[in-house]
Amino acid sequence: MSDTVTFKIKRQNTAESSPYWENFVIPYIPNSNVISCLMDIQTKPENSKGEKVTPVVWESNCLEEVCGSCTMVINGKVHQACSALIDKLEKPITLEPMSKFPVIRDLIVDRSRMFEALKKVQAWVTADGYHDLGPGDRESQSIQEVAYKLSECMTCGCCVEACPQYGINNDFLGAAAISQARLFNMHHTARNTADERLDTLMQEGGIADCGNAQNCVEACPKSIPLTESIAEMGRQVSGKLWRNIFKA
Amino acid sequence: MDSHFLMRRIHSLTGVVPVGLFLIYHLYLQLYLHSGAEIYNNEVNSFYDSPLAIWTLVFVVYIPLFFHSFLGILLIFESTVQPSYTYYSHLLYWLQRISGIGVLLFILAHIWNTQLGPWVAGTWGTHFEHLSNGFADPDTGMLTKTVYVLGVLGAIFHFANGLNTFCMTWGIALTPNSQKRVRSFSIILFVILTASALYALAAIW
Numbered sequence: 113m114s115d116t117v118t119f120k121i122k123r124q125n126t127a128e129s130s131p132y133w134e135n136f137v138i139p140y141i142p143n144s145n146v147i148s149c150l151m152d153i154q155t156k157p158e159n160s161k162g163e164k165v166t167p168v169v170w171e172s173n174c175l176e177e178v179c180g181s182c183t184m185v186i187n188g189k190v191h192q193a194c195s196a197l198i199d200k201l202e203k204p205i206t207l208e209p210m211s212k213f214p215v216i217r218d219l220i221v222d223r224s225r226m227f228e229a230l231k232k233v234q235a236w237v238t239a240d241g242y243h244d245l246g247p248g249d250r251e252s253q254s255i256q257e258v259a260y261k262l263s264e265c266m267t268c269g270c271c272v273e274a275c276p277q278y279g280i281n282n283d284f285l286g287a288a289a290i291s292q293a294r295l296f297n298m299h300h301t302a303r304n305t306a307d308e309r310l311d312t313l314m315q316e317g318g319i320a321d322c323g324n325a326q327n328c329v330e331a332c333p334k335s336i337p338l339t340e341s342i343a344e345m346g347r348q349v350s351g352k353l354w355r356n357i358f359k360a
Numbered sequence: 361m362d363s364h365f366l367m368r369r370i371h372s373l374t375g376v377v378p379v380g381l382f383l384i385y386h387l388y389l390q391l392y393l394h395s396g397a398e399i400y401n402n403e404v405n406s407f408y409d410s411p412l413a414i415w416t417l418v419f420v421v422y423i424p425l426f427f428h429s430f431l432g433i434l435l436i437f438e439s440t441v442q443p444s445y446t447y448y449s450h451l452l453y454w455l456q457r458i459s460g461i462g463v464l465l466f467i468l469a470h471i472w473n474t475q476l477g478p479w480v481a482g483t484w485g486t487h488f489e490h491l492s493n494g495f496a497d498p499d500t501g502m503l504t505k506t507v508y509v510l511g512v513l514g515a516i517f518h519f520a521n522g523l524n525t526f527c528m529t530w531g532i533a534l535t536p537n538s539q540k541r542v543r544s545f546s547i548i549l550f551v552i553l554t555a556s557a558l559y560a561l562a563a564i565w
Binding site: 188189274275276277278279282311314315316318319320321322323324325326327330331337339340342343344345346347348349350352353356 | 361362364365368369435438439440441442444445447449450453525528529530531532533534535536539
């Protein structure tokens with residue numbers, strides 16, 4: 113094992129400027145992760161040619177694979193940088209920003225499209241007014257078990273980054289939003305607006321844009337059954353399609 | 361609901377009903393190649409004797425088939441190539457698109473070779489002789505055989521794998537387990553149809 117680690121990082125100074133690659137060599141520390149290595153680079157921002165450069169910037173927050181903010185493409189595959197242990201990665205390690213979102217700078221991307229998608233599918237419990245509605249219905253154990261898993265989604269973007277149907281210029285909502293539509297359609301109060309969620313899924317960029325490549329479920333760091341969610345929502349929109357055709 | 365959604369659902373449906381069902385019927389008919397020229401020609405010609413034959417072909421095969429092909433080609437341009445994600449389903453996703461293009465080219469050649477060509481040449485009706493002569497041709501026979509095997513394999517793959525994704529799209533197979541069962545079924549279907557098609561072709565090889 114060599115005593116240094118080389119990072120090949122795709123950098124970009126501003127949102128408009130063009131990207132370039134820069135190599136960094138840092139001392140090897142056992143059990144370190146990509147974020148701690150980026151911190152190392154930050155303390156002494158010098159590229160492999162010995163030139164002093166601006167430090168590489170990235171986003172991170174929880175450092176325990178729960179917030180999703182440090183998601184980036186590591187050795188060609190999307191993952192959270194905090195839980196990417198360098199002992200398990202092939203060297204040199206390449207770091208790129210996610211390719212499906214506009215880059216703000218270096219490894220930071222603007223993932224607001226994912227938030228917009230959550231708004232489109234109304235990924236919330238619809239409560240009308242401020243008056244006391246009383247306690248909600250009890251949720252059955254079987255629904256709880258499914259809902260808990262779905263609620264672990266952190267909107268990190270792994271599913272859409274790996275998806276061949278999610279393009280930087282199209283309108284696809286992506287697996288995360290479809291799965292959240294499922295979560296709220298099974299909630300006892302939020303299901304009052306289930307039809308509106310289905311309406312969104314039956315528009316351009318909705319569930320019909322899924323190509324069944326199933327990369328989402330492979331890429332999901334939380335092992336959320338995304339293809340099951342897509343199939344379930346496919347069933348719900350099939351039912352709505354049927355009702356739309358034959359309604360009075 | 362907008363036309364975008366509806367078009368894609370119709371695309372998914374037409375691939376199975378009627379185009380997929382026609383493929384099965386078509387492959388079944390070819391087993392008559394083993395019964396010799398007279399019976400084979402009678403079987404094929406008896407379909408065309410029906411007064412609705414041409415309408416059946418247009419509405420059950422050609423229109424759904426070309427709608428499916430046309431939208432399918434448009435769909436390919438929406439895909440992003442991401443070779444670093446080497447998953448089995450992702451491979452099938454691309455094979456589905458590549459086989460779609462290949463099969464479309466094969467079908468166009470096939471329609472010309474077995475339908476429009478004989479009509480133009482005035483040799484319509486002697487299907488068996490037309491096929492076996494094409495296969496036995498010393499210059500182009502090997503090429504014709506290769507194109508047929510590839511085209512038929514591609515069509516069967518496209519149908520079997522398409523049936524698999526159809527079940528997901530329409531919400532027929534929900535859980536990973538049921539999706540696995542559907543995948544096993546589509547693999548069995550692929551094997552059976554391939555065996556049937558190759559056996560039929562062996563009659564005039």
